[in-house]
Amino acid sequence: MQIDLIETFLDLCETRSFNRTADRMGVTQSTVSGRVKALERVLGARLFTRSRAGTDLTTEGLRFEPHARGLRHGWVEALHATRDAGPAAMTLRIGIQHDLAANHIGDWIGGFRGLLPEAGFYIETDYSTQMVSDLIGGALDMAMLFTPRAHPDLFFDTVGEISYVMVSTDTDRLAGVRPDSYLLANYSPAFSRAHAAMHPALSAATVSSGQDAAVAGLVTALGGAAYVLAETAGDLARAGLARRVRDAPAIAQSVYAAIHLRNRHRGPHRRLISQLRGHFATGTARRGR
Numbered sequence: 001m002q003i004d005l006i007e008t009f010l011d012l013c014e015t016r017s018f019n020r021t022a023d024r025m026g027v028t029q030s031t032v033s034g035r036v037k038a039l040e041r042v043l044g045a046r047l048f049t050r051s052r053a054g055t056d057l058t059t060e061g062l063r064f065e066p067h068a069r070g071l072r073h074g075w076v077e078a079l080h081a082t083r084d085a086g087p088a089a090m091t092l093r094i095g096i097q098h099d100l101a102a103n104h105i106g107d108w109i110g111g112f113r114g115l116l117p118e119a120g121f122y123i124e125t126d127y128s129t130q131m132v133s134d135l136i137g138g139a140l141d142m143a144m145l146f147t148p149r150a151h152p153d154l155f156f157d158t159v160g161e162i163s164y165v166m167v168s169t170d171t172d173r174l175a176g177v178r179p180d181s182y183l184l185a186n187y188s189p190a191f192s193r194a195h196a197a198m199h200p201a202l203s204a205a206t207v208s209s210g211q212d213a214a215v216a217g218l219v220t221a222l223g224g225a226a227y228v229l230a231e232t233a234g235d236l237a238r239a240g241l242a243r244r245v246r247d248a249p250a251i252a253q254s255v256y257a258a259i260h261l262r263n264r265h266r267g268p269h270r271r272l273i274s275q276l277r278g279h280f281a282t283g284t285a286r287r288g289r
Contacts (some may be wrong), residue, residue, distance in 0.1 A: 003075050006068050008035040011067055016055045069136070069153050073260060076138030091120040092268065095131040095143035098211045099187060100162070100255065103231045106280070108144075111275050116268055127210070128188065135258055142269060143258045144276065146188040155264045156256045157273055160280025164191065164212075165233045166248035168225035169241070174248045177202065181224030184208040185215050187253060192248065194251050195227065227251060255280070 010034070011021045022029045040047055047061035057065065094112075105123065112121060126134075128147035134140040136153055148156040164187065170176055181240060184205035186192055196203045207222070209215045212229045219226050220241045228236070231251070236242040257276055263269045 003039070003072065005035050005039040005042075006072050006075075008032055009039055010065070010068055010072060012036065012055065013050065013057065013061075013068075017153040018050070018055060023253055028235070032043060056194070060091055066152065070262075073136075073138040073262070091122055092116070092141045092272075093122045093139065094124075094142045095134060096123065096125050097128060097131075097143075097145045097255075098125050099146075099229060100144055101125040102213060103229070107279065108276065111279065112129075115271055115275055119268065132258065135260055138260070141259065141263065142272060145256055145258055146253055147190070148256050152189060153261050154258060155261050156258050157277075159255055159257045159273065159276040161252045161254050163230045163252055164227040165230050165249045165250045166225060166227050166245040167219060167236055167242040167288060168245050169219060169223045169232045170225070172243050174245055177245060177248075179205070181222070183218050183222070183226035185212075186210045187212070187227075191227075191251055198249060198251070203236045264275050 008021065010026060012018070015021045015024065016033050018029050022032045025032070033118065036048060043060070043064065045060035045064075046058050047064060049056050049058055052219075070211060092112075096108075105125075109121060109123060112119075128143075128145040129149075131140060131143040131145050132147075132149045132151070132154065135143055136151060144159070146155075164185065165172075166177070170181070171177060179202055180203045182205045184203065184207065185195070186208050187210055209218065212232055214235065215226050216228050216232050219228070220236070225245060233242070233244050237244060257273045259269050
């Protein structure tokens with residue numbers, strides 16, 4: 001299988017630009033054009049039309065797109081299946097949002113191993129955008145993330161939520177939080193929208209980060225106030241480094257399990273999602289709230 005032809009076609013479906021696809025794939029525009037022509041010869045149909053207004057899929061291109069996504073995902077699964085997985089009967093590749101991994105990765109993976117003792121697990125931490133792309137491409141089998149993205153090949157299931165709370169090195173009251181020393185957390189679009197609605201005067205901070213550990217480090221190093229995970233707030237308070245701003249409302253962040261649609265009804269994936277939901281329901285993921 002000439003998977004490069006499929007990858008190029010699918011990237012063009014997203015960018016609708018031969019120049020942009022060439023840049024994203026690190027090849028020349030003539031290479032992109034050559035791959036498209038080669039695929040069109042194999043299929044016996046024209047896939048794109050090009051004009052001054054841009055690049056559009058033909059009717060045949062629109063029909064081929066879902067099959068191309070399936071071919072790409074199947075190819076990646078075939079590569080994983082034929083590589084040595086050691087003694088495990090199967091290996092599940094799982095992505096976890098950075099802030100979830102810090103406090104819960106041991107509990108979750110321990111539970112997964114108990115549930116599927118015959119399986120091997122490959123774990124990596126990342127942000128939602130990249131994990132969604134990896135799920136689409138087949139590089140991940142499952143992800144726990146903050147921000148779902150509508151896609152015909154993906155299935156998202158809400159499994160629970162975590163809380164972020166405001167801490168400060170200077171005060172335990174919201175009235176005492178100074179905008180000039182406030183550190184803006186940007187954990188997800190949903191978090192940012194909730195924060196802007198609650199604290200419009202604090203939403204123009206000049207220092208910002210999207211990872212709990214980085215925000216906590218900035219607070220302790222620079223002083224000031226910011227939202228951190230409830231567990232992190234407890235750790236900072238016990239260490240005498242910061243205290244919770246008591247009248248600042250907590251901001252809840254939903255957590256989603258994401259899998260490829262073709263795995264939605266497969267036993268191992270369903271059991272893992274069910275166990276995740278159980279962790280949240282029993283409070284495993286809510287310590288420190």
